[in-house]
Amino acid sequence: MPVRDPAVADPPCPRPAQPLPPDRTEADLAAALGGVSEGVAVWDAAGRLLIGNRRLEEIFGLRAGSALPGLFLGDFLAMAAAAGRLDQDDPIEARAALEAVLARREALTWDMQTADGHAIRVLVRPAPGGGWIGSYNDMTDRLRAEAKAAYMARHDPLTQLANRPYFRERLSDALARGGQAAILFVDLDRFKEINDSLGHTAGDALLRAVAQRLSGCFRHGDTVARLGGDEFAAALTRGEGRTEAEAVARRIVAALSRPFALDIGEVTVGASVGIAFAPSDGSDPETLVRAADLALYAAKSEGRGAHRFYDASMGRALHSRRSLEADLRQAIEQEALELHYQPIVSARTGQVSAMEALMRWNHPERGLVPPSAFIPIAEATRLVLQLGSWALRRACADAAAWPERVKVAVNLSPAQFVAHDILGDVRRALSESGLAHGRLEVEVTESMLVRDADRSRLLFQELRAIGVRIAMDDFGTGYSSLSQLRDFPFDKVKVDRAFVADLGTGRRGAEAIVRAVTGIAAALGMETVAEGVETREQLKGVVAAGCDHAQGWLFGKAAPLAEATRLLAAIEAKTRQVAATPVVARG
Template identity: 45%
Template sequence: MGIHVPPLLPNEAERLAALRDLRILDTAPEAHFDAVCRSAAALFSVPMTSIALIDSDRQWFKAKCGVTADGTSRDVAFCAYAILSDDALVVEDATADPRFAHNPLVTGEPGIRFYAGAPLVVRSGIRLGTLCIIDTKPRTFSEAQRTQLEDLARIVVAHIELHRGRLVAEAALEERTRSQALIAASEERYRTAHAKLERTADLLLMAQEAAGAGVWEWSLDEGVVRNSPESARMYGFPCGEGATAWVDVSVAELAARVHPGDLAQMRAIYGDALHHTTYKLEYRVLHPEGGNRYRWLMGCCRILRDEATGQLLRIVGLNIDVTERRTTQDALEQSEARLALALDSGSDGLWDWSVTTGYVWYSDRWHTMLGYEPGEIEPNIRSWERLAHPDDIRHARALLTEHFEERSASYVCEHRVRTKTGAYAWVLSRGRVVARDEHGAPLRIVGTYIDITERKASEQRIAYIARHDALTGLPNRTVFHEHLEQRLAEVRRGRGQAALLCLDLDRFKTVNDTLGHPAGDELLCQIAQRLRTTVRESDVVVRLGGDEFAIIISHLDHAHQASKLAQRVIDAIGQPLDLGGVLVTVGVSIGIALAPSSGDAPEVLFKNADLALYRAKDFTHGTFCFYEAGMDAAVESRMQLELEMREAVLCGGFALHYQPILRLIDHKTVGFEALMRWPHPTRGMIAPDAFIPVAEETGLIVPLGSWALQQACREAASWPDDLRIAVNVSAIQFQQPGLEESVLSALAASGLAPNRLMLEITESILVQDADAVTACLHRLKGFGVLIALDDFGTGYSSLSYLRRFPFDKIKIDRSFVREISDPGAAAIVRAVVGIAKELGATVTAEGVETNAQLEQVHREGCTDVQGYFFSRPLSAAQAIEFIGGNMVENS
């Protein structure tokens, strides 16, 4: 099958235009974008993150973490799907999603399995790309995590908007600088032409040729205006032959060429000029090429009078084409308006620094963004030095020097500035030298201030989230690894000892499953607080995940300090906790590894502390254990046993043996207990005590238990109808869905009557969720299946269980039978028998091995027995023989 090609958005052209207007594609890496990628990788514990921009035929990574490529084609980009909506796209397993299952990024490198991408929405419907996280393993993604990812995407959008604002401001500054230069050049040409107007009439045509000016003379008595060839061309009148051929036109003809909007002003100035000596005016005339186009002229003139009488004779003048200057000036005014709008629309302030004098012009917005009144701050570089944070000045000066020496294209610095309230605000200062002397030394630099206080606060929040557990507020794995590496580096240099404690809560899962996840979360928060108050200030407490914690003891003089701390932690955590009015008690197991004696590398010390924790949990709950050499060999042996067990489950390597259960009144066989055995091909018969705990810890007990039910029912179906089969059911099987279906399936497949099957459970099953387990047992009993309470008296021993559920049988543990000669043990057996009789249940004594024990349990009232005194567990074939012999004996 081919890969799915993502569809295009209806506004794709508008979206691409918005992306290209930003001029951000194929630009150099920027620290704040890279920081967001690193924060996302740490926050979500993923190997790959990127900020992807979707072009017409590709996705390009503006920033990335853990990604080697600069981009991919758009056809294979997950992000091309993510921009189809404003909501984040989450793909928990790409191989199960038809859009991506055959994608080369999934079937090949980098082997994407998990993807989550939040679109970068700059305005309604315009999504430029995504902030995405990627893993090579499938994983789930909660609503809280989706919200965190979308929050990070909003920070990326904020950076993009800052980038857009910077482009507008810089363009406006450059346009203003260029326009000022053009105006200066034009005015210089005007001053040159005006000076030449002061010369004699004989030099006027030379002035025309030198400065591109047009000369004219208006004879008041004739009403005719004589124009030099250049002046005539400016008005669009045809010129005669020869460079000095003047063109005469009437005043009316000339006025017809002037823009109607300028005629009134021109007449007013002329009228005023008749009473003075000179005048100057800028006005528009029709362009020689016709149409509705106009060009700008600047006219200057002198009034000539009869020296004797003062009578007006004529007016001589000069026209200069200032179209270019006026156009530039208009553009400058527009540019300044745009700059003012850009500054007024954000939190930007403008500054202009004369480096040689120290004078600095600060815009009004520069003042108000810091809480000052316009003009309140002295316009000098000394003001910046007084307001800048002392810790930031050195760095800012270094960056400024770098730009002054032309080692950077512009000055860019993030630093703090003191506001009028005395607090410090973060600003992004950008500037560029716009004038240098002949030696290249800077004369003038202009720039902007952008308030980034909110962005800095967001970055600090993200940094905190990336390094702390969201639930408990404790430092997380990132901080754990950093601190452990740092401390062990000091240990390797001979600076004392350290210790690592790995903690795992006991019975946490029971609380979480019984009272619900909110109660479990509250428990973890209270445990975290107890750990904080138990350790020293110099020690580090972290949450590794789930109900696992760790403590790094930074400075250790002797091993007993670690022992004392571990015991304090055990005592503190063992105190009851109030979870919404319900008092619960949990414990903790602790593994301890010392540095350097148990390792001076982080991964070695952590592994050894974990091995010690594993050993502590083997002993009993609420204890601690130091790492010792050889523990890893024991763990390796256990792991090998687990691997071989998994293979045996798949290959049918287990077997059932059957131990007879006899009725005491007539010694007749009434049934068998099915006991699981593992005949290993090389190790021989492995005892249940060796493999059953491993099976329960790994979950293998579920398929093993299901197989045992099927096998036991199939064997029992061939026995006489009065014989029952008893099968043990683990607590783990009750925790998984499907137990009832497994029982009914075994009965249906074998044809065994339900009342011939007895399920044996222990008291520990009832502790985990008594209501749910009791309901399940009632349903099974409703089907006709019998229920026995096994090993009674060795667990929690709550008589309320006997009251809440009518067991068909109670089995007395072999430990009481072994001590039956002791009056105390005999009294317990007698009491259990009495309770069973009241409840209508039979009583089986397990582990009967001697005739004395048999007689004693008989006297105490037990109804059934099983044990080596009668028979060891038998194979299926041997059980058939035993049944036959027993029938002969009782016939």
């Protein structure tokens, strides 16, 4: 065993190294070790340094020239402790521990975590004559790189949340321990629109902000993950029941509904949440994840900001939806859908001023599928982009055969508006059909304006610049604001049927509201259309309120092209007959 050095009790003042007899072989060896990457030390049985290279000094934080032959082990450890390069503060304790290891007289390797955060790998081998040889590797950078690689393998690089494989791993571990667990799947409601319209840089910044806010909804120890895109998940593994999981879901919806302040301005997304429990909804990760995913789909189907718990019926609903989606995809590819047209008439003359194109799907087995059933699927799967492009081309081609003063109105989907080249689609439809640009009206919803006002304004200006007319559909619902009539270049405003339905019923304020909208629109140079006119009393009401046009079953339901063309001709003939009747006879 190495001899203890009595001077080790005073580490800051090491005594001078005792010179050793000159040995040419040792000198040559020391010179050879000067360029190696490892720290190397050869000690004799008395605990004196025979050979030490410069790398040894660097690894243990010693100044150059400190590791001279003859340096006592105790002094060496004292200097290393002063530099923070030992795993113990007391060099005496460090020497005692080292001597206990050396006494075993066998080759040993261990990793030492130093006080200043370095990691040193130590290898000692016994040497002939009772001494030993030590080699020292600074593993700090390597271990940090390995730790970073291990971390990145388990975490999402954008948000630093757990990634999908690590989430499955943590979930598997929790389920293996038994007991109740809850998992929540979270999907952002408007992320794709924001990402498409504002760019991926803004989308990434939003995802990072969402991850930070989402993490604040959970406790330490819960696993929060980003599964990919705008999908997130969390595992609650402390026996949470329905009440606790629902409280978390409500916190998530509330937190992610608040605006996010990004460099490009404030944006609002919102979230939907699906919840599943173990073991009732599944005892293995795959089954449980599938249940939570189905619950999330059900929540999104109910509208934004909803949360749903899984139940067995959701699987059947998903199967039905996927079947309908597959049929819809095929119908779009085969152009098996069709447009029906409903007349919009002048409230003053009764002549048809426009025909609105409405999408219809007559399924060979399901029969007539209502738009409320297939349009949401088309929007969720982006099939609406193909569908919308086709509808523009078809409507313009059909309208080209109508009288020149009759326009055609086509609805734009929010998904088309955000992610598609609407201006290009419009130009192509007009060019292919030869329809005069002023005969096309595009109808937009108010929600499209709220999502990206600047983009809306620019697109409207571009459409109007080529002569296309723009109408706001269903005014008076949703996000209605009179400022929208002031700020956007509309040609026409369609008053929602909810207000028209109250005309003639004596319900307080109905006529005043319609009259106010028509008055403001007229002052801004816009025409108005009353939607949902079904009775003559309602027609009288909208005429009295100042509406320019009317639309509804009173004039005709939406019909296929051939039938709609005959209806158009019949209305035209009737208005000509009325116009030709002498005033006295009409009175």
